[in-house]
Amino acid sequence: MLEIIQSFTESKNSALVWLIKNKFDLETYSFLNLDEKILSKIEKIFSEQKNTTLKIFLWRDDFEEVIFLFYLDVKKDLHLFLWENIEKLPENITFEYSKDNILLDSIILWKYEYNEFKSEKKELNLQIVTQELSKKSLLERLSTIKNITDARDIVNKPSCDKTPDKYVWYIKSLKFKNTRVKVLDYEEIKREWLGLLEAVWKASNYKPRMVILEKIMDKKLPTIWLVWKWITFDTGWLNIKVEDYMYWMKEDMAGSASLLFVAKELDEKDLNCNVIIALPLAENSISWDAYRPGDILKSYSGKTVEVTNTDAEGRLILADWVSYLSKNYTLESITIIATLTGACMVALGYNYAWIMWDNRQFIDSLLENETFESYWELPLNDFYVEKTKWKISDFINYTSWVMAGSSMWWAFLRNFCLNNEKFTHIDIAWVAFAKEKYWLYNPWATGFGVDSLSKLILNYGKTR
Numbered sequence: 001m002l003e004i005i006q007s008f009t010e011s012k013n014s015a016l017v018w019l020i021k022n023k024f025d026l027e028t029y030s031f032l033n034l035d036e037k038i039l040s041k042i043e044k045i046f047s048e049q050k051n052t053t054l055k056i057f058l059w060r061d062d063f064e065e066v067i068f069l070f071y072l073d074v075k076k077d078l079h080l081f082l083w084e085n086i087e088k089l090p091e092n093i094t095f096e097y098s099k100d101n102i103l104l105d106s107i108i109l110w111k112y113e114y115n116e117f118k119s120e121k122k123e124l125n126l127q128i129v130t131q132e133l134s135k136k137s138l139l140e141r142l143s144t145i146k147n148i149t150d151a152r153d154i155v156n157k158p159s160c161d162k163t164p165d166k167y168v169w170y171i172k173s174l175k176f177k178n179t180r181v182k183v184l185d186y187e188e189i190k191r192e193w194l195g196l197l198e199a200v201w202k203a204s205n206y207k208p209r210m211v212i213l214e215k216i217m218d219k220k221l222p223t224i225w226l227v228w229k230w231i232t233f234d235t236g237w238l239n240i241k242v243e244d245y246m247y248w249m250k251e252d253m254a255g256s257a258s259l260l261f262v263a264k265e266l267d268e269k270d271l272n273c274n275v276i277i278a279l280p281l282a283e284n285s286i287s288w289d290a291y292r293p294g295d296i297l298k299s300y301s302g303k304t305v306e307v308t309n310t311d312a313e314g315r316l317i318l319a320d321w322v323s324y325l326s327k328n329y330t331l332e333s334i335t336i337i338a339t340l341t342g343a344c345m346v347a348l349g350y351n352y353a354w355i356m357w358d359n360r361q362f363i364d365s366l367l368e369n370e371t372f373e374s375y376w377e378l379p380l381n382d383f384y385v386e387k388t389k390w391k392i393s394d395f396i397n398y399t400s401w402v403m404a405g406s407s408m409w410w411a412f413l414r415n416f417c418l419n420n421e422k423f424t425h426i427d428i429a430w431v432a433f434a435k436e437k438y439w440l441y442n443p444w445a446t447g448f449g450v451d452s453l454s455k456l457i458l459n460y461g462k463t464r
């Protein structure tokens, strides 16, 4: 339960939480009438200049406990300090909303739990104190947080509950107000002949879909294209995944879940650009009809690809999809976000998403973004594009001897941007799914991308 109140004295919760960043903050809790001993303890903490917590038990009717989080050292990462302390907070708390959102974000995103299948559901009981003036910005932030946690919920769902047909139904249930939802069913996909996508889904009982979400503000404005992969479960096909790696693969649609909620986040906002979000949805499984290593496939662009590894399926469906968009629309710039490579996870763990550019403007805004989502840029080289060319087909989807796994992914896709569009690639293979508690990530799904990408688009509009 979440309640917004105007003053601490209205609070019914037993614990009060304060984040104290400077001495002036002390004045705001004078109503607690803390005794001299406690005040001198607080003074001592200030004089020691260290980040710490202080719990005080008041033994009064209104509050039992006051927890002060002292954040004094500007050099130390505030995020890490909170990360260490938020877990220890009780479930029933009252705290104040500040414009930097920091406590609000930390408490809700950190304490998030996926409990759809739990018989006993733990519920947070939060009261947030805010002045009338800040209420609008608080409500906006709460709505962004809801989009992040909704993205987490859908990534956390078991694969059987998010097959392409079920997911289309789910997208429609989100009831977009200003965003058009276009769905291409299997018959249309077949008519268009997206050969790589066909190979990837055909061992499954569930037919693929294509969904396009369009928010057009004004045809004269530039259009940003965001594309993702929605693989409901990645077995690796005949290059089958082993043990642990297979276990995580219900998350192979995390990029698309994030973009779906970027769309939701932007739906009712004023933008200075148009946004089109395009996703191919495909379920995969293994059967006698699965594609094999060594199969040569014809893509939508007409170019052929020898499948050297059936587990490199994301780049196959996206290659067709990118060419389809490139041929049928005028694209200024295209951005792909998806759970693409183990190489990304080896290089950056779950601390950073991996970005590669053609589009400098996007990369700079993402590197500098102020949300909890961090990016790291890795290099590109036309050498990689050369290495995707092959003797017996136009391209191969994978080669082990180059090693730069994520760069090879980008290089492969580059071949399918038919009009040499600017192309940014974001690999969220590991940040999408935290394996342990880390900063605002909470096992499992993180909702990575919702916050930073929606801000990127909102600001893109403003700076033009």
Ligand code: BES
Binding pocket: 234, 236, 248, 252, 309, 311, 312, 313, 314, 339, 340, 341, 342, 343, 345, 398, 405, 429, 430
């Ligand atoms: N979906 C995986 C990438 C992935 C790995 C996502 C770990 C999340 C966590 C992708 O389809 C894949 O299997 N990539 C392979 C490709 C390789 C065999 C060419 C990889 O990177 O291991």
Ligand code: ZN
Binding pocket: 231, 234, 252, 311, 313, 314, 339, 340
């Ligand atoms: Zn995959």
Ligand code: ZN
Binding pocket: 234, 236, 310, 311, 312, 313, 314
């Ligand atoms: Zn794979």
